[in-house]
Structure formats: C-alpha cells, structure tokens
Amino acid sequence: MSDPIKTKELVKNGLLTNNIVLAQLLALCPLLAVTNGATNGLGLGLATTFVMVAANFLTSLSRHYISRAIRIPMNILIIATLVTMTDLILHAYLAALHQVLGLFIPLIVTNCAILGRVEAFATKQTPMKSVVDGASMGIGFTWVLVVLGGIREILGTGKVFDNAALLLGPHFAFLETTVVNNFDGLLIAILPPGGFFVLGGMLCIKQKLASMISQRQTNVSEGASYES
Template identity: 65%
Template sequence: MTQTNSQQHQYRQIWAAGMWDNNIVLKQSLALCPLLAVTSSATNGLGLGLATTVVMIAANALTSMAKGVISKAVRIPANIIIIASLVTLIDALLNAWLHPLHKVLGLFIPLIVTNCAILGRVESYASKSPLLPSLLDGLAMGLGFTWVLTMLGGIREVMGSGTLFANASLLLGQHFAFLETTVIPEYRGLLLVILPPGGFLILGAVLAVKQKVEQLLTERRAIAAAPVTGG
C-alpha cells in the first residue's frame, strides 16, 4: 500500500512538473524559436505540439528500455540518433497524411531534433528511470509544451485576425472542423501580433501572469500553513 501511494505521488509530481512547475516554455524557456515562429495560429501550435509530444513519448520510452545496453560513453550520440530517427518518421507521416500541416510547419518539424527539451528529458530522466515513469514524463512534458503553443497561437490568432483554429479542417482533417471559430466578425486584424515581435510581447505577458499566479499561490500556502494563535 505504501509503495502504491509513493508511486501515485511520484506520478502526480511528474504530471505537475510537465504541465506547470517545470514547463518547457514557461519555466525552462526552451524551444522558443519554433514557438515564436509557428504560433501565428492555434492550429499551427497544436500541430507542432502534438508532433513534439509523440517524439518525446517515443524517445523517452526507447531510451528507458535501452539504458541497460547503451554505454555512458556513447549515450548522448545514441539518444540523438533515436530522436532523429523518430523525427524523420514523424516528418514522413505528416507529409503523407497531413500534407497541408506539413507545408505550414515546414522546416520546424525536422528541427524537433535540435529541441533541447527533448534531449534534455531523455538524458536527465529517461536514461535513468523505469519505462512507465519515462512514458508519463514524455507525455506530461509534451502536453505541457502543446498547451502553451496552442494558447499562444490562439491569443495571437484572435488578436491578429479575429479567428480561432482557422483552417483546422484543412490542416488536421475534417474531424477538427468543429474547432474553426470566428471570434470577431469583420475584424481587420492587428498585424504586429501575428509577426514574431508580437510573439515576444504575448509570451512576455503570459510569463508575467504565470509569475503572478505562482506568487499568489505561494502566499496562500504560507497563510494556510501559518499556526493559528488564539486571542
């Protein structure tokens, strides 16, 4: 029973770290190049985020399973080969089945290989951990990256063109047509928000909000933990 509770606590920590506490973008400030370039719309952010998530899960799983047979001397090159092979496969699948999305994301799919977040998690966690926690770590980190990309893309898209998840059916398939929304009808748009400088501004605002939320949560925990003194 104690071991089960310990595992559940570990899994909750892994999930919280990936989604918020140690988020790739909001905490580690990694993968900013594709983030700023791709998040001109929520659809693009969602597509790149999901592709990155698949790579992170598979890379963590393969690295965890192979940790006993890969020497420490060649572990980093071996991890890079694993990640590069997975990215090549994802790139080919996107080109074959989601070609419009592949055209939009362009070079940023192959550049997932150079994403420091993936190599960092593979090297610092998956290469030292069992399979199940490694899978959960890849999923949490990937989904944490995905929701930030999608949120930033959504904010920039609404402010820049008045739409949300535009062309989702063309890029991700007809099953995603329900996501397409016109938030502000007959909106002329704000070009600055769509361009990379707008990405910096929106990201800075999001980071400021995160810092404020964490400050408020810390203050509430301190108040809750403070001893109650009688009058």
C-alpha cells in the same frame, strides 16, 4: 535504482511547475515562429509530444544495454530517427500542415528539451514513468503553443483554429471558430513581435499566480504555527 517519483508529481511538473516554456524557457524559436495561429501550434505540439514520449520510452527500455560513453550519441540517434518518421508521416498524410510547419519539424531533433528529458529522466527511470514524463512535458508544451497561437490569432484575425480542416484534416473542422465578426485585426499580433508580447504577458501571469499561491501557502503555514 529509480527514485520513487509519483505520477501526479510528473504530470504537475510537465504541465505547470517545470513547463518547457513557462518555467525552463526552452524551445522558444519554434514556439514564436509557428504560433501565428492555434492550428499550427497544435500540429507542432502533437508532433513534439509523440517524439518525446517515444524517445523517453525507447531510451528507458534500452538504458541497461547502452554504455555511458556512447549514451548521448545514441539518444540523439533515437530522437533523429523518430523525428524523421514524424516528418515522413506528416508529409504523407497532412501535407498542408507539413508545408506550413516546414523546417520546424526536422528541427525537433535540436530541441534541447527533448534531449534534456531523455538524458536527465529516461536514462534513470522505468519505461512507464518515462512515458508519463514525456507525455506530460509534451502536453505542457502543446497547451502553451495552442494558447499562445490562439491569443495571437484572435487579436490578429478575430478567429481561432482557422483552416483546421485543411491543415489537420476534415475531422478537425469543428475547431474553426469566429470569435469576432468583421474584425480587421491587429497585424502586429500575427507578426514575430506579437509572439514576444503575448509570451511576455503569459510569463507575467504565470509569475503572478505562482507568487499568489506561494503567499497563500506561507499564510496558511504561519497560521497553523500560530495556532499550535
């Protein structure tokens, strides 16, 4: 029997509280490798989100028919099949993006965040809740990729979503923006060390905000106890 988990709680966990990157510190290898631009981050994030949603749904749908003894291998097989489909679709329709992301599309199979959610959540919950959980986790991962890539791209080139039309298709041309004209940029921002610096800054901000929220809740609780 599944636990009574509310949709709002699932969304909050995926986007912020239990964010794959900011809270769990998972999938850092592809995160740091491809986020020298927001466009790359958006492409990898959407691909990962599709795999997470589909894997959660299929695992939840089949959870009563798969023996516990072979559950993990079957989950890996489901994920690998979905990643192969994603890789072939990107190769066929978004060849430029596929070339940029390269090996990191097949490596989605090894993303422990996906297998972790499938095993810890989808095997115990209904298909609908599993879809919401997968979408929330995927979107949470995607927004971190895009923000991290966007910050690095702005610092490095003065632009954001550069070559979006080329990598994602002509319909995404509206995303291409020049933030600072005639900007030489900081080369280190789009090199691997820049990823560590920007991610570290994002983690610091996240921790500071969490601390402020926790302190405010404590003050409100103490005030209510004092009044009563």
